Amino acid sequence: MKAANFAKSDAPGRKLFVGPRLRRLREQLGWNQSQLAARLELSLSYISQIETNQRPVTAGVLLKLAEVFGGDVAQFSEEQDKRLLTELDAALNDRTLGHDPPHAAQLARLVEQAPELAEAYVALYQRHQRLQDEHAQLIDRFYGEQGQDLGTGQPPAWTAPLPHEEVRDFFNRRNNYIDGLDRLAEALAQDLVLQPAERAASLREALLQRCGVTVEPLTDPGDAGLLRHYDARRRRLSLPSHLTDAQQAFQMATQYALLAAADAFAAEVREAGFSDDATRALARQGLAHYFAGAVLLPYGAFLDAARGCRYDVELLQQRFHVSFETICHRLSTLQRNGARGVPFYFVRVDQAGNISKRQSATSFHFARHGGACPLWNVHEAFAQPGRILTQIAEMPDGSRFFGIARTIERHGSGGFRAQRKLFAIGLGCDLAHARELVYADGLDFGRSAQAVLIGPGCRVCPREHCVQRAFPPAGKLLVADSDRESLVSYRFSPG
Template identity: 65%
Template sequence: MTEARKLFVGARVRHLREQAGWTLQQLAQRLDLSLSYLSQIENNQRPVTASVLLKLAATFGTEVTQFSEEHDRRLIAELDCALHDRTLRPQPLQPATLARLVEQAPELVETFLVLYQRYQRLHEAYGEVIDRFYGQQGYIAPAAEPARAPVPWPHEEVRDHFNRRNNYLDKLDRLGEDFAKELALKPGQRSNALCQALQERCNVRVEFLSAHSDGLWLREYDEARRVLRIWPGLSDAQQAFQIATQFALLAHAETIESEVEAGGFSDDATRALARQGFAHYFAGAVILPYTEFLESARNARYDIERLQLLFHVSFETVCHRLSTLQRPGARGVPFYFVRVDQAGNISKRQSATAFHFARHGGACPLWHIHDAFAQPGRILTQVAEMPDGTRFFGIARTTSRGGGGYRSQRKWFAIGLGCELSHARELVYADGLDLNCPHTVVPIGPGCRVCPRTDCVQRAFPPADRKLLNTPHQESLISYRFADH
């Protein structure tokens, strides 16, 4: 079992205390700690324990994840990306300056990032309007609809909420785990027990859709008849997931609504998507209960295929759950999780690490997740280095959903899972690899638009913060050369 890393949160505690207008003595009394002990915490002379961390979160009315190192590092990475935009400032800030900003004014940094994201969306919407009016052939085309307002896309707003929580929702996670224990659920035999629980506790009967249905509807709830219809082509685990999702929406509606209110989502569509996301989270905790799954993952050294067999679930389900194991006092390896389609679109992403995903312009073409489609079903490994020097160890493999007939529609994805290099030896996939060999490290970036690398032959777009060289009499494999070459 991995020893928990020490966590120093002095700057964040001092900032929150001063913001609340409390003296050191007043905060010590609220936390029921000695003055000297709290002083040592604020000066980073002592790390915080799990119990003190929970007290701090409760006292300041914030999430435990607000005190995590990964949260700060992710903020630094996103802020650095934004400030590489030359339309904002001619030169990006130094890393030490970025770190001080995040340390001393995290709320201001988060507000700035929200504004920058809205600015980007407005810029993209403007480009779409221009394309609709002028088109690619130079003629004026009628605008089918007005440009979108620069508000967050629902899926991005919900995804950002999960990322701010380190992909861990304590109340829903514990509710799901307790429910699984209460029903004594066993892998491969979950759906019948959940059907019975849904009938007894919510007065909802489960029926199966026609075997001739196309499988596009996985779950359909008829509120008037109190009937939940499930596609029969689903496995036992998939049926259980859909039933547990509906159970959460009915039996834990109040808890889900409190999570929605706490999220402060911008509109009804986003709130509806958040409800579904929170219900899915509960269902995942029912299928893969936290304590049991974490212990099994550690014993298996995070061997995904072994965990698939043990819990009778899919490759993607295991990877998704591994990225949520961030319960205070019982944390697993902090992973990033990503799902990419064959066009390179990222349809799902979340991270309990400092790994930074591009929000616009596509993922880095050097990232091994794109190679997975050329070798379907095979697990690929990669040691990747981000522009700030942080190295990650990742795996990637293809997976598919749907099917069930020759003409049935099927979705293909590549799944990526990774962690910082310091955790790599905890994974079975790192066995026998020389993780420190410089020739095997692949320099990647968050995306071409914001990547500062000057020597990448795969660059698809020039970066937003660099002036291009005008060199018509010279040409190289590097498509865009910059003034500082």
């Protein structure tokens, strides 16, 4: 990625200041400003001015920085800081914490100058929320709705994040991209010369020759709901016969990863420092699924195809013979240094609004509690099944995103009585990248363009006049007026 292109897409119309990020990188390597200036062949005063954000960086300096710090210029992107700032702002504006939130400028300085402290505070706040939710659920369970006013009982002891939350946060911290595993998967796909619609046979042979594992069809009627069953004692992998070639290949690549890449998985899990065995096991499964997806959709070939068709999901489906969800999921992981795709958020939502998958390489803020915004087009998709819907959405902080949404359906074997699962898939990016998507053709993206005003979820959304609000935001003082009534269900003090 060229520095000029990066600066344009990352912050259109704005100068790029990288002072705090540059200082953190320098200090991590134990260099002083003089040593950095010598390596960049710049003056000491110029380095000092950059680090204190008195001067923006030029395209030429960006390229030098990327060369000196061993990455590409995207490591100086503001996306990570923006996402942390959004989460910190939501946490500090929760009035149940009993203090006045700092000014926006103070929050920005904290994220820039002490990101570790900001991350620690957000983590503590998330644990606080989990405790509050657990306490409310326990009171509700034992006392019913009246228990909300009893104030009796002790709150439960502190608990660690749920395993799926901890694993999800691990992937989000890595921008949904695990470089070592992704490159191993790409090398395997190239080594086996995998071709769409013809992957299963090659992976079956690789399992036999490299791992001593045979692949057989599932025959036990009691295993009707299984997608994969590995018998370690017999070195036998059983798969349902109704799976497509791509589905079989995915399950075989998953098992191959668990056996052949066990050391790489162990290193990732150990470095992440997960809290318990259940979380570590779930992380290994998530890493194996990541590996399998990267085998079916090798990074270089898939990125070239995505750019070539301007991220047309259905054309990519036809090219690689995989599902709509698989394509969208892979698009959200294209964050390799030096070869980045459009940074996407990706979600999978059921009809009740539960988010079962979510990951983001953008600053788009997902609510962790209380459900997602009902004005988000991912919910509208259920009313128009099979259609791709587009939306320009604006968050409360003014940031704008372009997104698509569509329903998907899954079903097992068994004919008419087979269980079916219906989800909506959401895929989106910052508005600055929208023109790179085929779905944006013909749309107006100027500041006057009509945008749907959404939020991260009612619990933390500050919008006062939203008619779709399900309940007031946490910690806000309700304004009761029995003489007035409107479409807005809850009125509250904005302060």
